[in-house]
Amino acid sequence: MKIQVLFFGITTDxxxxxxxxxxxxxxLSVVGFKNLLKEKHPQLKNINSYAIAVNESYATDELVLKEGDVIAIIPPVSGG
Known part of the structure; x- marks a missing residue:
């Protein structure tokens, strides 16, 4: 199945x-997707934690992805 992945912040770089x-x-579940993403892009292993959103809603590791889902990789942010 085909999915779209959006990267934000440092993950884009x-x-x-x-x-x-x-x-x-x-x-494929979200946790499986995270593992696949780290295989394809080992440089992401340097980020300790990041959130995953599926179709604009934060997702748990157990969520099973569907054809056409849009997955956003959201790194930790700080600001003031």
Whole structure:
């Protein structure tokens, strides 16, 4: 199945793109997606934590992705 991945903040710099289209397994969960992402982009291993949003809603690791989902990689932010 095909999904779209959006990168924000430092993840854009690490991956070298702000979005990617990926072909993934039909029964991929968010935790499986995180593992796949780190395999394809090992430079992301340097980020200790980041949030995953699926179709503009924060997602748990157990959520199973569907065809056409839009996944956002949201790194930790600080500000003031």
């Amino acid at each position: 690490l991956v070298g793109a702000s979005n990617l289209d990926l072909e993934v397994a039909d029964t």
